[in-house]
Amino acid sequence: MNSAILHFISPPIPYFVDCGHAYYGVGDTHIDRNCLGVFDLIVVRKGVLPIGENGNTWEIKEGEGLILLPNGHHYGSAPCKTDTEITWIHFQTFGSWQMCRDTNECLGNQLELIEAHKKAVFLNHADACSIFISKYMKLSLKAMEALDTFFQQDHEPQSLRNWKRQASFQLLLQYLDRDHAPPADAAAIRLAEQIELFIRQNYANDITNSVLQEQMNYHPNYLAKVMMKVYGMTPMAYLQYYRLEQSKRLLLQTPWSIARIAGEVGFRHTSHYSTCFSKKEGLSPLSFRSKFAKQR
Incomplete structure:
Protein backbone atom coordinates (compact mmCIF):
# COMPACT_ATOMS: atom_id res chain seq x y z
CA MET A 1 0.00 0.00 0.00
CA LYS A 138 -3.74 -1.03 6.97
CA LEU A 139 -3.72 -1.47 10.75
CA SER A 140 -2.12 -4.58 12.23
CA LEU A 141 -3.91 -6.75 14.76
CA LYS A 142 -1.78 -5.25 17.54
CA ALA A 143 -2.69 -1.71 16.46
CA MET A 144 -6.41 -2.58 16.37
CA GLU A 145 -6.17 -4.07 19.85
CA ALA A 146 -4.49 -0.90 21.12
CA LEU A 147 -7.26 1.15 19.51
CA ASP A 148 -9.88 -0.84 21.40
CA THR A 149 -8.31 0.04 24.76
CA PHE A 150 -9.36 3.69 24.35
CA PHE A 151 -12.98 2.69 24.81
CA GLN A 152 -12.46 -0.01 27.41
CA GLN A 153 -11.64 2.87 29.77
CA ASP A 154 -15.04 4.60 29.50
CA HIS A 155 -16.02 3.34 32.96
CA GLU A 156 -12.99 5.04 34.58
CA PRO A 157 -13.22 8.46 36.28
CA GLN A 158 -12.26 11.26 33.90
CA SER A 159 -8.92 12.04 35.53
CA LEU A 160 -7.77 8.43 35.44
CA ARG A 161 -9.26 7.84 31.99
CA ASN A 162 -7.22 10.70 30.49
CA TRP A 163 -3.95 9.31 31.89
CA LYS A 164 -4.72 5.84 30.54
CA ARG A 165 -5.74 7.13 27.12
CA GLN A 166 -2.47 9.02 26.80
CA ALA A 167 -0.60 5.79 27.57
CA SER A 168 -2.79 3.88 25.10
CA PHE A 169 -2.08 6.49 22.44
CA GLN A 170 1.67 6.13 22.89
CA LEU A 171 1.34 2.36 22.48
CA LEU A 172 -0.73 2.86 19.34
CA LEU A 173 1.92 5.20 17.94
CA GLN A 174 4.57 2.52 18.52
CA TYR A 175 2.59 -0.01 16.49
CA LEU A 176 1.84 2.45 13.69
CA ASP A 177 5.51 3.46 13.55
CA ARG A 178 6.69 -0.17 13.38
CA ASP A 179 4.05 -1.20 10.85
CA HIS A 180 4.72 1.50 8.25
CA ALA A 181 7.97 0.09 6.81
CA PRO A 182 8.12 -2.64 4.11
CA PRO A 183 10.05 -5.80 5.13
CA ALA A 184 13.32 -4.76 3.41
CA ASP A 185 13.31 -1.38 5.14
CA ALA A 186 12.28 -2.97 8.44
CA ALA A 187 15.35 -5.25 8.40
CA ALA A 188 17.65 -2.31 7.69
CA ILE A 189 16.01 -0.26 10.43
CA ARG A 190 16.46 -3.07 12.97
CA LEU A 191 20.17 -3.43 12.15
CA ALA A 192 20.74 0.33 12.21
CA GLU A 193 19.03 0.48 15.61
CA GLN A 194 21.34 -2.25 16.90
CA ILE A 195 24.35 -0.23 15.73
CA GLU A 196 22.95 2.94 17.29
CA LEU A 197 22.29 1.15 20.57
CA PHE A 198 25.82 -0.28 20.69
CA ILE A 199 27.31 3.15 20.01
CA ARG A 200 25.10 4.77 22.63
CA GLN A 201 26.12 2.21 25.26
CA ASN A 202 29.85 2.32 24.42
CA TYR A 203 30.50 5.80 22.99
CA ALA A 204 33.18 6.64 25.57
CA ASN A 205 35.24 3.64 24.46
CA ASP A 206 37.38 3.20 21.36
CA ILE A 207 34.85 2.20 18.67
CA THR A 208 36.10 1.50 15.15
CA ASN A 209 34.57 -0.06 12.03
CA SER A 210 36.41 -3.26 12.90
CA VAL A 211 34.82 -3.30 16.35
CA LEU A 212 31.37 -2.84 14.81
CA GLN A 213 32.04 -5.58 12.27
CA GLU A 214 32.94 -7.97 15.07
CA GLN A 215 29.88 -7.01 17.12
CA MET A 216 27.31 -7.02 14.31
CA ASN A 217 28.83 -9.71 12.08
CA TYR A 218 28.39 -7.60 8.94
CA HIS A 219 30.92 -5.94 6.64
CA PRO A 220 31.56 -2.26 7.51
CA ASN A 221 30.33 -1.20 4.05
CA TYR A 222 26.91 -2.76 4.73
CA LEU A 223 26.78 -1.28 8.23
CA ALA A 224 27.52 2.13 6.73
CA LYS A 225 24.80 1.61 4.11
CA VAL A 226 22.05 0.83 6.61
CA MET A 227 23.12 3.65 8.96
CA MET A 228 23.09 6.11 6.06
CA LYS A 229 19.61 4.90 5.11
CA VAL A 230 18.13 5.17 8.60
CA TYR A 231 20.17 7.89 10.34
CA GLY A 232 21.63 9.78 7.40
CA MET A 233 25.23 9.22 8.49
CA THR A 234 27.82 6.48 8.76
CA PRO A 235 28.47 4.71 12.07
CA MET A 236 31.63 6.75 12.65
CA ALA A 237 29.82 9.99 11.88
CA TYR A 238 27.02 8.96 14.25
CA LEU A 239 29.59 8.13 16.93
CA GLN A 240 31.02 11.65 16.70
CA TYR A 241 27.54 13.17 16.61
CA TYR A 242 26.50 11.26 19.73
CA ARG A 243 29.70 12.11 21.60
CA LEU A 244 29.13 15.80 20.88
CA GLU A 245 25.51 15.56 22.04
CA GLN A 246 26.60 13.95 25.31
CA SER A 247 29.23 16.62 25.79
CA LYS A 248 26.49 19.25 25.64
CA ARG A 249 24.85 17.66 28.67
CA LEU A 250 28.11 17.76 30.59
CA LEU A 251 28.74 21.37 29.58
CA LEU A 252 25.34 22.39 30.93
CA GLN A 253 25.11 20.10 33.95
CA THR A 254 28.66 19.98 35.37
CA PRO A 255 31.47 22.41 36.19
CA TRP A 256 34.01 20.06 34.59
CA SER A 257 36.81 21.41 32.45
CA ILE A 258 36.67 21.12 28.66
CA ALA A 259 39.54 18.65 28.77
CA ARG A 260 37.72 16.39 31.21
CA ILE A 261 34.49 16.52 29.21
CA ALA A 262 36.37 15.67 26.01
CA GLY A 263 37.85 12.60 27.68
CA GLU A 264 34.58 11.54 29.28
CA VAL A 265 32.79 11.36 25.92
CA GLY A 266 35.58 9.54 24.09
CA PHE A 267 37.74 12.21 22.46
CA ARG A 268 41.45 11.53 22.86
CA HIS A 269 42.51 15.13 22.28
CA THR A 270 40.84 18.26 23.62
CA SER A 271 41.78 20.26 20.53
CA HIS A 272 40.06 17.74 18.26
CA TYR A 273 36.94 17.84 20.44
CA SER A 274 36.84 21.64 20.39
CA THR A 275 37.28 21.72 16.61
CA CYS A 276 34.50 19.18 16.02
CA PHE A 277 32.17 20.94 18.47
CA SER A 278 32.76 24.38 16.95
CA LYS A 279 32.25 23.07 13.43
CA LYS A 280 28.90 21.52 14.35
CA GLU A 281 27.50 24.17 16.72
CA GLY A 282 29.06 27.33 15.32
CA LEU A 283 30.58 28.24 18.69
CA SER A 284 33.17 26.78 21.02
CA PRO A 285 32.34 24.51 23.99
CA LEU A 286 33.06 27.36 26.40
CA SER A 287 30.86 29.74 24.44
CA PHE A 288 28.08 27.13 24.37
CA ARG A 289 28.31 26.79 28.15
CA SER A 290 28.24 30.54 28.63
CA LYS A 291 25.22 30.92 26.36
CA PHE A 292 23.01 28.18 27.80
CA ALA A 293 24.22 27.40 31.32
CA LYS A 294 23.71 29.52 34.40
CA GLN A 295 26.99 30.80 35.75
CA ARG A 296 28.24 28.72 38.67
Missing part, protein backbone atom coordinates in the same frame (compact mmCIF):
# COMPACT_ATOMS: atom_id res chain seq x y z
CA ASN A 2 1.72 3.18 -1.21
CA SER A 3 1.22 6.17 1.03
CA ALA A 4 2.76 9.45 2.07
CA ILE A 5 4.62 9.28 5.39
CA LEU A 6 4.10 11.60 8.35
CA HIS A 7 7.46 12.22 10.03
CA PHE A 8 7.34 13.40 13.66
CA ILE A 9 10.33 14.27 15.87
CA SER A 10 10.21 13.51 19.59
CA PRO A 11 10.45 14.27 22.45
CA PRO A 12 7.91 15.57 23.10
CA ILE A 13 5.89 12.65 21.78
CA PRO A 14 2.68 13.57 19.88
CA TYR A 15 -0.09 13.67 22.45
CA PHE A 16 -3.68 12.43 22.64
CA VAL A 17 -6.49 15.01 22.57
CA ASP A 18 -9.83 13.25 22.13
CA CYS A 19 -11.46 10.16 20.62
CA GLY A 20 -14.87 8.86 19.64
CA HIS A 21 -17.02 6.93 17.18
CA ALA A 22 -19.08 8.08 14.22
CA TYR A 23 -21.71 6.28 12.13
CA TYR A 24 -22.76 6.87 8.53
CA GLY A 25 -25.81 5.44 6.85
CA VAL A 26 -26.18 4.85 3.12
CA GLY A 27 -26.04 8.26 1.43
CA ASP A 28 -24.33 10.03 4.34
CA THR A 29 -21.04 11.88 3.82
CA HIS A 30 -18.18 12.87 6.11
CA ILE A 31 -18.45 16.40 7.50
CA ASP A 32 -16.87 19.23 5.49
CA ARG A 33 -14.42 21.24 7.60
CA ASN A 34 -11.31 23.33 7.21
CA CYS A 35 -8.21 23.64 9.44
CA LEU A 36 -9.39 21.47 12.33
CA GLY A 37 -6.21 22.34 14.28
CA VAL A 38 -5.35 18.76 15.27
CA PHE A 39 -4.35 15.58 13.47
CA ASP A 40 -7.38 13.33 12.92
CA LEU A 41 -6.74 9.57 12.72
CA ILE A 42 -9.80 7.88 11.20
CA VAL A 43 -10.06 4.08 11.32
CA VAL A 44 -12.95 2.31 9.60
CA ARG A 45 -14.40 -0.50 11.72
CA LYS A 46 -17.19 -1.42 9.31
CA GLY A 47 -18.08 -0.43 5.73
CA VAL A 48 -16.25 2.03 3.48
CA LEU A 49 -15.71 5.76 4.01
CA PRO A 50 -15.04 7.96 0.94
CA ILE A 51 -13.06 10.98 2.13
CA GLY A 52 -11.01 13.80 0.64
CA GLU A 53 -8.34 16.21 1.77
CA ASN A 54 -7.00 19.14 -0.26
CA GLY A 55 -8.02 17.58 -3.58
CA ASN A 56 -6.87 14.01 -2.82
CA THR A 57 -9.42 11.26 -2.22
CA TRP A 58 -9.44 7.85 -0.55
CA GLU A 59 -11.92 5.06 0.07
CA ILE A 60 -11.02 3.80 3.55
CA LYS A 61 -12.10 0.18 4.01
CA GLU A 62 -12.60 -1.91 7.12
CA GLY A 63 -9.34 -2.20 9.10
CA GLU A 64 -7.75 0.73 7.27
CA GLY A 65 -6.90 4.20 8.58
CA LEU A 66 -6.11 7.69 7.33
CA ILE A 67 -4.52 10.62 9.13
CA LEU A 68 -5.97 14.01 8.19
CA LEU A 69 -3.74 17.06 8.64
CA PRO A 70 -4.48 19.85 11.14
CA ASN A 71 -4.27 22.54 8.46
CA GLY A 72 -6.14 20.70 5.70
CA HIS A 73 -9.58 20.90 4.09
CA HIS A 74 -11.41 17.62 4.87
CA TYR A 75 -14.66 16.48 3.30
CA GLY A 76 -16.67 13.50 2.18
CA SER A 77 -15.63 12.79 -1.39
CA ALA A 78 -18.80 10.76 -2.08
CA PRO A 79 -21.83 9.43 -0.20
CA CYS A 80 -21.37 6.16 1.67
CA LYS A 81 -22.69 3.16 -0.27
CA THR A 82 -23.02 0.99 2.82
CA ASP A 83 -23.51 1.48 6.54
CA THR A 84 -20.14 2.60 7.89
CA GLU A 85 -18.66 2.89 11.38
CA ILE A 86 -15.43 4.70 12.24
CA THR A 87 -13.25 5.36 15.24
CA TRP A 88 -11.49 8.70 15.32
CA ILE A 89 -8.61 9.98 17.43
CA HIS A 90 -7.51 13.59 17.55
CA PHE A 91 -3.89 14.23 18.45
CA GLN A 92 -1.34 17.03 18.20
CA THR A 93 2.38 17.66 18.62
CA PHE A 94 4.53 20.49 19.93
CA GLY A 95 7.48 19.15 17.95
CA SER A 96 8.62 19.40 14.36
CA TRP A 97 6.89 17.31 11.70
CA GLN A 98 6.59 17.07 7.96
CA MET A 99 4.84 14.94 5.34
CA CYS A 100 7.03 13.17 2.79
CA ARG A 101 6.35 11.14 -0.33
CA ASP A 102 8.06 8.03 1.06
CA THR A 103 10.47 6.75 3.71
CA ASN A 104 13.55 7.63 1.68
CA GLU A 105 12.52 11.30 1.55
CA CYS A 106 11.87 11.23 5.32
CA LEU A 107 15.31 9.79 6.00
CA GLY A 108 16.97 12.24 3.64
CA ASN A 109 15.46 15.18 5.57
CA GLN A 110 15.82 13.63 9.02
CA LEU A 111 18.93 15.41 10.33
CA GLU A 112 17.74 18.83 9.19
CA LEU A 113 14.32 18.29 10.79
CA ILE A 114 15.87 17.09 14.07
CA GLU A 115 18.14 20.13 14.30
CA ALA A 116 15.22 22.48 13.61
CA HIS A 117 13.19 20.61 16.22
CA LYS A 118 15.84 20.99 18.92
CA LYS A 119 15.97 24.74 18.42
CA ALA A 120 12.18 25.08 18.36
CA VAL A 121 11.53 23.13 21.57
CA PHE A 122 14.71 24.09 23.47
CA LEU A 123 16.25 20.61 23.51
CA ASN A 124 19.85 21.65 22.98
CA HIS A 125 21.24 18.78 25.04
CA ALA A 126 18.62 16.05 24.63
CA ASP A 127 18.44 13.09 22.25
CA ALA A 128 15.73 13.32 19.61
CA CYS A 129 14.38 10.59 17.36
CA SER A 130 11.93 10.08 14.51
CA ILE A 131 8.46 8.58 14.42
CA PHE A 132 7.26 7.50 10.96
CA ILE A 133 3.56 6.86 10.39
CA SER A 134 1.87 6.16 7.06
CA LYS A 135 -0.82 8.66 6.19
CA TYR A 136 -2.97 5.88 4.71
CA MET A 137 -2.51 2.48 6.36
Whole structure:
Protein backbone atom coordinates (compact mmCIF):
# COMPACT_ATOMS: atom_id res chain seq x y z
CA MET A 1 0.00 0.00 0.00
CA ASN A 2 1.72 3.18 -1.21
CA SER A 3 1.22 6.17 1.03
CA ALA A 4 2.76 9.45 2.07
CA ILE A 5 4.62 9.28 5.39
CA LEU A 6 4.10 11.60 8.35
CA HIS A 7 7.46 12.22 10.03
CA PHE A 8 7.34 13.40 13.66
CA ILE A 9 10.33 14.27 15.87
CA SER A 10 10.21 13.51 19.59
CA PRO A 11 10.45 14.27 22.45
CA PRO A 12 7.91 15.57 23.10
CA ILE A 13 5.89 12.65 21.78
CA PRO A 14 2.68 13.57 19.88
CA TYR A 15 -0.09 13.67 22.45
CA PHE A 16 -3.68 12.43 22.64
CA VAL A 17 -6.49 15.01 22.57
CA ASP A 18 -9.83 13.25 22.13
CA CYS A 19 -11.46 10.16 20.62
CA GLY A 20 -14.87 8.86 19.64
CA HIS A 21 -17.02 6.93 17.18
CA ALA A 22 -19.08 8.08 14.22
CA TYR A 23 -21.71 6.28 12.13
CA TYR A 24 -22.76 6.87 8.53
CA GLY A 25 -25.81 5.44 6.85
CA VAL A 26 -26.18 4.85 3.12
CA GLY A 27 -26.04 8.26 1.43
CA ASP A 28 -24.33 10.03 4.34
CA THR A 29 -21.04 11.88 3.82
CA HIS A 30 -18.18 12.87 6.11
CA ILE A 31 -18.45 16.40 7.50
CA ASP A 32 -16.87 19.23 5.49
CA ARG A 33 -14.42 21.24 7.60
CA ASN A 34 -11.31 23.33 7.21
CA CYS A 35 -8.21 23.64 9.44
CA LEU A 36 -9.39 21.47 12.33
CA GLY A 37 -6.21 22.34 14.28
CA VAL A 38 -5.35 18.76 15.27
CA PHE A 39 -4.35 15.58 13.47
CA ASP A 40 -7.38 13.33 12.92
CA LEU A 41 -6.74 9.57 12.72
CA ILE A 42 -9.80 7.88 11.20
CA VAL A 43 -10.06 4.08 11.32
CA VAL A 44 -12.95 2.31 9.60
CA ARG A 45 -14.40 -0.50 11.72
CA LYS A 46 -17.19 -1.42 9.31
CA GLY A 47 -18.08 -0.43 5.73
CA VAL A 48 -16.25 2.03 3.48
CA LEU A 49 -15.71 5.76 4.01
CA PRO A 50 -15.04 7.96 0.94
CA ILE A 51 -13.06 10.98 2.13
CA GLY A 52 -11.01 13.80 0.64
CA GLU A 53 -8.34 16.21 1.77
CA ASN A 54 -7.00 19.14 -0.26
CA GLY A 55 -8.02 17.58 -3.58
CA ASN A 56 -6.87 14.01 -2.82
CA THR A 57 -9.42 11.26 -2.22
CA TRP A 58 -9.44 7.85 -0.55
CA GLU A 59 -11.92 5.06 0.07
CA ILE A 60 -11.02 3.80 3.55
CA LYS A 61 -12.10 0.18 4.01
CA GLU A 62 -12.60 -1.91 7.12
CA GLY A 63 -9.34 -2.20 9.10
CA GLU A 64 -7.75 0.73 7.27
CA GLY A 65 -6.90 4.20 8.58
CA LEU A 66 -6.11 7.69 7.33
CA ILE A 67 -4.52 10.62 9.13
CA LEU A 68 -5.97 14.01 8.19
CA LEU A 69 -3.74 17.06 8.64
CA PRO A 70 -4.48 19.85 11.14
CA ASN A 71 -4.27 22.54 8.46
CA GLY A 72 -6.14 20.70 5.70
CA HIS A 73 -9.58 20.90 4.09
CA HIS A 74 -11.41 17.62 4.87
CA TYR A 75 -14.66 16.48 3.30
CA GLY A 76 -16.67 13.50 2.18
CA SER A 77 -15.63 12.79 -1.39
CA ALA A 78 -18.80 10.76 -2.08
CA PRO A 79 -21.83 9.43 -0.20
CA CYS A 80 -21.37 6.16 1.67
CA LYS A 81 -22.69 3.16 -0.27
CA THR A 82 -23.02 0.99 2.82
CA ASP A 83 -23.51 1.48 6.54
CA THR A 84 -20.14 2.60 7.89
CA GLU A 85 -18.66 2.89 11.38
CA ILE A 86 -15.43 4.70 12.24
CA THR A 87 -13.25 5.36 15.24
CA TRP A 88 -11.49 8.70 15.32
CA ILE A 89 -8.61 9.98 17.43
CA HIS A 90 -7.51 13.59 17.55
CA PHE A 91 -3.89 14.23 18.45
CA GLN A 92 -1.34 17.03 18.20
CA THR A 93 2.38 17.66 18.62
CA PHE A 94 4.53 20.49 19.93
CA GLY A 95 7.48 19.15 17.95
CA SER A 96 8.62 19.40 14.36
CA TRP A 97 6.89 17.31 11.70
CA GLN A 98 6.59 17.07 7.96
CA MET A 99 4.84 14.94 5.34
CA CYS A 100 7.03 13.17 2.79
CA ARG A 101 6.35 11.14 -0.33
CA ASP A 102 8.06 8.03 1.06
CA THR A 103 10.47 6.75 3.71
CA ASN A 104 13.55 7.63 1.68
CA GLU A 105 12.52 11.30 1.55
CA CYS A 106 11.87 11.23 5.32
CA LEU A 107 15.31 9.79 6.00
CA GLY A 108 16.97 12.24 3.64
CA ASN A 109 15.46 15.18 5.57
CA GLN A 110 15.82 13.63 9.02
CA LEU A 111 18.93 15.41 10.33
CA GLU A 112 17.74 18.83 9.19
CA LEU A 113 14.32 18.29 10.79
CA ILE A 114 15.87 17.09 14.07
CA GLU A 115 18.14 20.13 14.30
CA ALA A 116 15.22 22.48 13.61
CA HIS A 117 13.19 20.61 16.22
CA LYS A 118 15.84 20.99 18.92
CA LYS A 119 15.97 24.74 18.42
CA ALA A 120 12.18 25.08 18.36
CA VAL A 121 11.53 23.13 21.57
CA PHE A 122 14.71 24.09 23.47
CA LEU A 123 16.25 20.61 23.51
CA ASN A 124 19.85 21.65 22.98
CA HIS A 125 21.24 18.78 25.04
CA ALA A 126 18.62 16.05 24.63
CA ASP A 127 18.44 13.09 22.25
CA ALA A 128 15.73 13.32 19.61
CA CYS A 129 14.38 10.59 17.36
CA SER A 130 11.93 10.08 14.51
CA ILE A 131 8.46 8.58 14.42
CA PHE A 132 7.26 7.50 10.96
CA ILE A 133 3.56 6.86 10.39
CA SER A 134 1.87 6.16 7.06
CA LYS A 135 -0.82 8.66 6.19
CA TYR A 136 -2.97 5.88 4.71
CA MET A 137 -2.51 2.48 6.36
CA LYS A 138 -3.74 -1.03 6.97
CA LEU A 139 -3.72 -1.47 10.75
CA SER A 140 -2.12 -4.58 12.23
CA LEU A 141 -3.91 -6.75 14.76
CA LYS A 142 -1.78 -5.25 17.54
CA ALA A 143 -2.69 -1.71 16.46
CA MET A 144 -6.41 -2.58 16.37
CA GLU A 145 -6.17 -4.07 19.85
CA ALA A 146 -4.49 -0.90 21.12
CA LEU A 147 -7.26 1.15 19.51
CA ASP A 148 -9.88 -0.84 21.40
CA THR A 149 -8.31 0.04 24.76
CA PHE A 150 -9.36 3.69 24.35
CA PHE A 151 -12.98 2.69 24.81
CA GLN A 152 -12.46 -0.01 27.41
CA GLN A 153 -11.64 2.87 29.77
CA ASP A 154 -15.04 4.60 29.50
CA HIS A 155 -16.02 3.34 32.96
CA GLU A 156 -12.99 5.04 34.58
CA PRO A 157 -13.22 8.46 36.28
CA GLN A 158 -12.26 11.26 33.90
CA SER A 159 -8.92 12.04 35.53
CA LEU A 160 -7.77 8.43 35.44
CA ARG A 161 -9.26 7.84 31.99
CA ASN A 162 -7.22 10.70 30.49
CA TRP A 163 -3.95 9.31 31.89
CA LYS A 164 -4.72 5.84 30.54
CA ARG A 165 -5.74 7.13 27.12
CA GLN A 166 -2.47 9.02 26.80
CA ALA A 167 -0.60 5.79 27.57
CA SER A 168 -2.79 3.88 25.10
CA PHE A 169 -2.08 6.49 22.44
CA GLN A 170 1.67 6.13 22.89
CA LEU A 171 1.34 2.36 22.48
CA LEU A 172 -0.73 2.86 19.34
CA LEU A 173 1.92 5.20 17.94
CA GLN A 174 4.57 2.52 18.52
CA TYR A 175 2.59 -0.01 16.49
CA LEU A 176 1.84 2.45 13.69
CA ASP A 177 5.51 3.46 13.55
CA ARG A 178 6.69 -0.17 13.38
CA ASP A 179 4.05 -1.20 10.85
CA HIS A 180 4.72 1.50 8.25
CA ALA A 181 7.97 0.09 6.81
CA PRO A 182 8.12 -2.64 4.11
CA PRO A 183 10.05 -5.80 5.13
CA ALA A 184 13.32 -4.76 3.41
CA ASP A 185 13.31 -1.38 5.14
CA ALA A 186 12.28 -2.97 8.44
CA ALA A 187 15.35 -5.25 8.40
CA ALA A 188 17.65 -2.31 7.69
CA ILE A 189 16.01 -0.26 10.43
CA ARG A 190 16.46 -3.07 12.97
CA LEU A 191 20.17 -3.43 12.15
CA ALA A 192 20.74 0.33 12.21
CA GLU A 193 19.03 0.48 15.61
CA GLN A 194 21.34 -2.25 16.90
CA ILE A 195 24.35 -0.23 15.73
CA GLU A 196 22.95 2.94 17.29
CA LEU A 197 22.29 1.15 20.57
CA PHE A 198 25.82 -0.28 20.69
CA ILE A 199 27.31 3.15 20.01
CA ARG A 200 25.10 4.77 22.63
CA GLN A 201 26.12 2.21 25.26
CA ASN A 202 29.85 2.32 24.42
CA TYR A 203 30.50 5.80 22.99
CA ALA A 204 33.18 6.64 25.57
CA ASN A 205 35.24 3.64 24.46
CA ASP A 206 37.38 3.20 21.36
CA ILE A 207 34.85 2.20 18.67
CA THR A 208 36.10 1.50 15.15
CA ASN A 209 34.57 -0.06 12.03
CA SER A 210 36.41 -3.26 12.90
CA VAL A 211 34.82 -3.30 16.35
CA LEU A 212 31.37 -2.84 14.81
CA GLN A 213 32.04 -5.58 12.27
CA GLU A 214 32.94 -7.97 15.07
CA GLN A 215 29.88 -7.01 17.12
CA MET A 216 27.31 -7.02 14.31
CA ASN A 217 28.83 -9.71 12.08
CA TYR A 218 28.39 -7.60 8.94
CA HIS A 219 30.92 -5.94 6.64
CA PRO A 220 31.56 -2.26 7.51
CA ASN A 221 30.33 -1.20 4.05
CA TYR A 222 26.91 -2.76 4.73
CA LEU A 223 26.78 -1.28 8.23
CA ALA A 224 27.52 2.13 6.73
CA LYS A 225 24.80 1.61 4.11
CA VAL A 226 22.05 0.83 6.61
CA MET A 227 23.12 3.65 8.96
CA MET A 228 23.09 6.11 6.06
CA LYS A 229 19.61 4.90 5.11
CA VAL A 230 18.13 5.17 8.60
CA TYR A 231 20.17 7.89 10.34
CA GLY A 232 21.63 9.78 7.40
CA MET A 233 25.23 9.22 8.49
CA THR A 234 27.82 6.48 8.76
CA PRO A 235 28.47 4.71 12.07
CA MET A 236 31.63 6.75 12.65
CA ALA A 237 29.82 9.99 11.88
CA TYR A 238 27.02 8.96 14.25
CA LEU A 239 29.59 8.13 16.93
CA GLN A 240 31.02 11.65 16.70
CA TYR A 241 27.54 13.17 16.61
CA TYR A 242 26.50 11.26 19.73
CA ARG A 243 29.70 12.11 21.60
CA LEU A 244 29.13 15.80 20.88
CA GLU A 245 25.51 15.56 22.04
CA GLN A 246 26.60 13.95 25.31
CA SER A 247 29.23 16.62 25.79
CA LYS A 248 26.49 19.25 25.64
CA ARG A 249 24.85 17.66 28.67
CA LEU A 250 28.11 17.76 30.59
CA LEU A 251 28.74 21.37 29.58
CA LEU A 252 25.34 22.39 30.93
CA GLN A 253 25.11 20.10 33.95
CA THR A 254 28.66 19.98 35.37
CA PRO A 255 31.47 22.41 36.19
CA TRP A 256 34.01 20.06 34.59
CA SER A 257 36.81 21.41 32.45
CA ILE A 258 36.67 21.12 28.66
CA ALA A 259 39.54 18.65 28.77
CA ARG A 260 37.72 16.39 31.21
CA ILE A 261 34.49 16.52 29.21
CA ALA A 262 36.37 15.67 26.01
CA GLY A 263 37.85 12.60 27.68
CA GLU A 264 34.58 11.54 29.28
CA VAL A 265 32.79 11.36 25.92
CA GLY A 266 35.58 9.54 24.09
CA PHE A 267 37.74 12.21 22.46
CA ARG A 268 41.45 11.53 22.86
CA HIS A 269 42.51 15.13 22.28
CA THR A 270 40.84 18.26 23.62
CA SER A 271 41.78 20.26 20.53
CA HIS A 272 40.06 17.74 18.26
CA TYR A 273 36.94 17.84 20.44
CA SER A 274 36.84 21.64 20.39
CA THR A 275 37.28 21.72 16.61
CA CYS A 276 34.50 19.18 16.02
CA PHE A 277 32.17 20.94 18.47
CA SER A 278 32.76 24.38 16.95
CA LYS A 279 32.25 23.07 13.43
CA LYS A 280 28.90 21.52 14.35
CA GLU A 281 27.50 24.17 16.72
CA GLY A 282 29.06 27.33 15.32
CA LEU A 283 30.58 28.24 18.69
CA SER A 284 33.17 26.78 21.02
CA PRO A 285 32.34 24.51 23.99
CA LEU A 286 33.06 27.36 26.40
CA SER A 287 30.86 29.74 24.44
CA PHE A 288 28.08 27.13 24.37
CA ARG A 289 28.31 26.79 28.15
CA SER A 290 28.24 30.54 28.63
CA LYS A 291 25.22 30.92 26.36
CA PHE A 292 23.01 28.18 27.80
CA ALA A 293 24.22 27.40 31.32
CA LYS A 294 23.71 29.52 34.40
CA GLN A 295 26.99 30.80 35.75
CA ARG A 296 28.24 28.72 38.67
